[in-house]
Amino acid sequence: MNKEANNKVKFTMSEIRGILLVIFGLAALGFYYQWWFTEDQMRSPWLVAAFGVAIIYGVVQLFGNWVLYLATHRATKKPMPTAIPDITVDVFVTACGESTDLVERALTAARDMRGSHRTWLLDDGADPALEKLADRLGVDYLTRSGSKDLKAGNVNAALARTNGDVVAIFDIDHAPKPDFLERTLGYFSDPDIGFVQVMLTFENGKDGWVAQAASDSSLDFYNPTSIGSDGLGSATLVGSNAIIRRTTLESIGGYHPGLAEDLATSIAIHAEGWQSVYVAEPLAPGYAPPDLAAWFTQQLKWARGVFELLITDYPRYFRKLTLGQKVSYAVRMTYYWIGPVVLLHLLTTLVVLLKGDHDGLNSYQNYLIHLAPLTFMTMIIRSLALRRWKHRSISPNLQIKPMALVYATWPIYALAWIMAILRVPLGFRATPKSANGTVKPRWMLPQMVTIVLLSIGLLISPITLTNFQLLLVFGFVISQVVAHSVLLGQWMHASMAKPVAAYKRSAPTNPLMNNWRMAESKQHF
Known part of the structure; x- marks a missing residue:
């Protein structure tokens, strides 16, 4: 009898609260879906298509994230290994055209990590100044002819010329702390562990509004979402701050190339049967995009790469993934659907406002009544999950800035989706590390047009502050105008903008490299 009692599933109060919140969230999601069948919505092929998008986004992105939040409890029950296995470590710091100061910061930090390891600078720019820097710092230097497959090719070329049992990979803007290896290598005592991913944090949040909003926009992903993915056996690579077993990479043919090479490599590793671990500790802080040029460059590259994997690699590996991994990758690969979703809502809002008929406005008001509880529950669940599972070093905030930044970036995400569907190529663009880029007016045209048309729609529509029947429509329109x-x-x-000292130190000082960075930024923005 006691044995049966001990085998019963026990829930903590925190888990019970989480389950109850998700139940309320599902009720709100069901209430939202109810609207689609209350009137004549399903008679229009366009609204049927919109309903399909709503179903996919609601079930996969919203409910999928809630599942990950609940799975955070499973991740925390994993024991932290204390013994470090007898393995050799190669540390790869990848570079391509960055400033000497920035490279020196990363190399010095990598070199000074405690524990036996060998640090390598992988210079895809073949810069003699960086070769001299590596020699002065006492680290090894590698370059190659050409730049095939870009970062993935750079890593694979280094793998062929090194022999460490595991490789730690850092982007040039991330500086590992002295205890990085001590906090991660122990997991490789388990021969089934293919890689260990450490959370990304950013130390330039005070650089300006964009830097802070960009940094805060990642808090949910690198805290409760990634911890939950780990709980489902699906911690994923995020491009930097990772340690990967060499035999793991060899089993999948090396680091996979692409705009989202980290995600492509992760899903291939999991499909091969390897396990992964996520360490939710700020062990290697980096830099968030400091301005809109850097932000747009980064988001277009990431969204285009992730969308492509959604329609290529995800279906290919689907059968080889566990259920938890299927959920985790689906959530990550549909994040940028926020672009098409926002676009659909904007177009609907504009059509309703500019037509100005009461029937259309009342129908839209009814739609927003069904959407409001879902929006409220989504924000509540996300906020509480972040508060519960964020690292203790992270200050709580209302997430208003990142929501406005991501929401108003919908044109970039929508463009990335169109490019992925039409297979329009996009060359690799490293995210600029200094606030030197500019965004041409044409790239802000969607936001400008949105503000103008919404304002005109408000002026010519019968919506007023005293018309309480349409007050929700009024509030929704105003919120969109404010965000844009x-x-x-x-x-x-x-x-x-007032750059902080960290970016002054990291700003490119070599004129040739500065021109390279500016060209990368200005070519598309």
């Missing part, structure tokens, strides 16, 4: 205006204001006043 904030981003537009940041673009207009970019010259007023």
